[in-house]
Amino acid sequence: MPRTLESQITLEKTPSYFVTQEAPRRIFNMSRDTKLIVVVRNPVTRAISDYTQTLSKKPDIPTFEGLSFRNRTLGLVDVSWNAIRIGMYALHLESWLRYFPLAQIHFVSGERLITDPAGEMGRVQDFLGIKRLITDKHFYFNKTKGFPCLKKTESSLLPRCLGKSKGRTHVQIDPEVIDQLREFYRPYNIKFYETVGQDFRFSSVKNPVFKARSRSNAEKAFPPVMHGRVDFPALNSSSAHGFFPPVAIAHLPPPLLECSVSHRATSVTWGPQSSLPTLPTLHLLFCDSDLNLVPSDNGVISGTI
Numbered sequence: 001m002p003r004t005l006e007s008q009i010t011l012e013k014t015p016s017y018f019v020t021q022e023a024p025r026r027i028f029n030m031s032r033d034t035k036l037i038v039v040v041r042n043p044v045t046r047a048i049s050d051y052t053q054t055l056s057k058k059p060d061i062p063t064f065e066g067l068s069f070r071n072r073t074l075g076l077v078d079v080s081w082n083a084i085r086i087g088m089y090a091l092h093l094e095s096w097l098r099y100f101p102l103a104q105i106h107f108v109s110g111e112r113l114i115t116d117p118a119g120e121m122g123r124v125q126d127f128l129g130i131k132r133l134i135t136d137k138h139f140y141f142n143k144t145k146g147f148p149c150l151k152k153t154e155s156s157l158l159p160r161c162l163g164k165s166k167g168r169t170h171v172q173i174d175p176e177v178i179d180q181l182r183e184f185y186r187p188y189n190i191k192f193y194e195t196v197g198q199d200f201r202f203s204s205v206k207n208p209v210f211k212a213r214s215r216s217n218a219e220k221a222f223p224p225v226m227h228g229r230v231d232f233p234a235l236n237s238s239s240a241h242g243f244f245p246p247v248a249i250a251h252l253p254p255p256l257l258e259c260s261v262s263h264r265a266t267s268v269t270w271g272p273q274s275s276l277p278t279l280p281t282l283h284l285l286f287c288d289s290d291l292n293l294v295p296s297d298n299g300v301i302s303g304t305i
């Protein structure tokens with residue numbers, strides 16, 4: 001690390017530290033006051049991005065589908081493959097929490113870094129205890145690149161976008177494999193959200209966000225066709241799949257009839273019991289404090305009625 005004046009902050013970036021067993025102890029021994037920033041993104045997208053990057057350098061590697069499983073028919077995911085293992089954030093975090101308190105670790109959402117770079121950078125600056133110098137006015141969205149870029153400033157005459165190797169088109173993956181991996185990651189994601197106290201909604205940024213500011217709006221978005229009720233076990237039970245504040249749950253299909261903001265939504269009700277349909281596949285909808293309903297692309301669950 002370079003020498004630093006009292007008034008300076010030194011930043012060092014090594015993505016592999018987060019998943020390196022010895023890193024927390026070593027960093028702690030160097031300086032226990034170190035602030036840690038971790039950028040996380042949907043682990044399935046992360047794995048595909050990782051694979052796409054490796055493939056661009058080694059075109060002869062086996063397929064993503066082949067590398068992901070020890071036994072695909074049995075759904076046995078190969079956790080020894082780095083592209084898979086890195087996304088098990090909850091496990092890696094445990095090693096860090098043996099040395100650093102959670103308050104010393106800040107998590108940046110890779111998805112929000114694209115959709116709201118100023119917001120994410122604002123939180124980073126707050127975490128570092130520095131003035132919010134980087135704001136909205138420093139970014140513009142480059143549609144061709146699909147990423148925000150830095151606007152030109154007095155000190156740099158050119159705008160600065162991510163290089164050619166970022167934002168590569170991802171390799172097409174069998175949707176069934178994607179679903180299997182989403183299921184695989186679900187408990188790790190949930191544990192991660194619980195530990196960090198934040199729901200990262202690891203779902204595609206391209207997902208539509210349904211605005212439903214009232215019950216009638218919600219019904220408009222998902223017109224009622226069926227009725228029923230589904231109960232979920234206690235929030236903390238792993239079988240409940242966990243729902244985190246300020247998240248409520250609802251379902252799709254059938255249409256959403258309930259979306260209350262609750263820290264502990266444990267059931268979803270729709271219509272009279274008498275006309276219970278055969279249980280459809282239930283999808284979770286996340287509902288934030290503004291009652292914006294967000295279909296979760298990893299929210300397919302089976303429930304009991």
Ligand SMILES: Nc1ncnc2c1ncn2[C@@H]1O[C@H](COP(=O)(O)OS(=O)(=O)O)[C@@H](OP(=O)(O)O)[C@H]1O
Binds near residue numbers: 114162
């Ligand atoms: N600023 C910013 N905002 C959002 N996303 C970003 C940003 N910088 C890098 N990326 C994406 O992170 C993926 C890996 O990037 P890198 O190649 O820089 O990672 S690495 O450190 O070299 O492994 C890679 O993802 P893919 O686009 O899926 O390939 C990058 O696009």
